[in-house]
Amino acid sequence: MSVIRTGAGLSVTYRPRALLVGGACLVLALVAAVFAIGSGEYPMAPADVVRTLVGQGDPADAFIVQELRLPRTVTALLVGTALGLCGAVFQAVVRNPLGSPDILGFTNGAATGALVVIVVAGGGSAFLAGGAVLGAVVVSGLIYALAWKRGMHGYRLVLVGVGATAILTGVNSYLITRAQITEASRAVLWMTGSLDGRGWSNALPLLAGMAVLVPLVLFGCARALRMMEMGDDAAYALGVRVERTRLALLGAGVLLVALSAAAAGPVSFVALTAPQLARRLTKAPGPNLVPAMCMGAVLLVTADLVAQRAFGDHQLPVGVITGVLGGGYLVWLLATERRAGRI
Numbered sequence: 001m002s003v004i005r006t007g008a009g010l011s012v013t014y015r016p017r018a019l020l021v022g023g024a025c026l027v028l029a030l031v032a033a034v035f036a037i038g039s040g041e042y043p044m045a046p047a048d049v050v051r052t053l054v055g056q057g058d059p060a061d062a063f064i065v066q067e068l069r070l071p072r073t074v075t076a077l078l079v080g081t082a083l084g085l086c087g088a089v090f091q092a093v094v095r096n097p098l099g100s101p102d103i104l105g106f107t108n109g110a111a112t113g114a115l116v117v118i119v120v121a122g123g124g125s126a127f128l129a130g131g132a133v134l135g136a137v138v139v140s141g142l143i144y145a146l147a148w149k150r151g152m153h154g155y156r157l158v159l160v161g162v163g164a165t166a167i168l169t170g171v172n173s174y175l176i177t178r179a180q181i182t183e184a185s186r187a188v189l190w191m192t193g194s195l196d197g198r199g200w201s202n203a204l205p206l207l208a209g210m211a212v213l214v215p216l217v218l219f220g221c222a223r224a225l226r227m228m229e230m231g232d233d234a235a236y237a238l239g240v241r242v243e244r245t246r247l248a249l250l251g252a253g254v255l256l257v258a259l260s261a262a263a264a265g266p267v268s269f270v271a272l273t274a275p276q277l278a279r280r281l282t283k284a285p286g287p288n289l290v291p292a293m294c295m296g297a298v299l300l301v302t303a304d305l306v307a308q309r310a311f312g313d314h315q316l317p318v319g320v321i322t323g324v325l326g327g328g329y330l331v332w333l334l335a336t337e338r339r340a341g342r343i
Helices: 016-037 046-053 059-094 106-121 125-147 154-177 181-192 200-228 232-237 242-264 270-282 289-309 318-339
Strands: 002-005 011-014
Touching (some): 016 289, 059 242, 125 242, 232 242, 270 318
Antiparallel strands (some): 002 011
């Protein structure tokens, strides 16, 4: 750990390896974004993409990049960043590597709220975001209340979340069967997790939410979160208001999950794998919030690039790629936790 001292008597601590990992992931995410923008029926070389992004491309390239492909890639970057951050927050709060919104039921709650908007109201992007947020908030409140018993225990929250996920999966399937064919097709594609056809109307609500929630987590709660990882008693002794901080972090994470689901559907397993991969690369204790954010962006943009290019003319929803890779990682994680005697 290194320390930077300022002239005002303040100091900032940082870990060089974590800073290096975060910077490398950010560079990889931007490189993958350039290649993703260049993919499609009208392929573009990376140099042409960069030239167009800085305003030196011809009008045809500018239209393709700025109006058709850039919104999709920006949405992927934002969703990956948000999922990486909320995954790191949840895993640190519950002190459990299985503490992912996919497993805790928060993602399914957002999906249920959005499905009600799609199936019942047939609303647009703004109503979809509102439905996802409302569904996630209501479900997360119920899960927290059911898991509460003289305090919050990580494994109890995970177990309640697994049960809630199973119930909500059935509810979501029922909602799809009740829809008209056009709404059902739209709902199924959205439930898979897809970036197809994403425009600025999908990215802007998430960007606005992240502008408020990311600084709140990074600058308002990160220090308390590191202390809470040592246990509630130790955090209390160090002056942390544990329950208030936990509620604030869970609330911020739930809102990030909901806004991400509204932007790209319930993309699975990015929130589970990004913090774990970031921690293994940094080899540093603590939540590793910034490396997890950058790792989430890398994972989702790369998965979208694979979904566009790896199968010829058949493009897959990005959720298929993250589901296959993340599901394999989950099996490996469960086996590791079992060998360690933690489950």
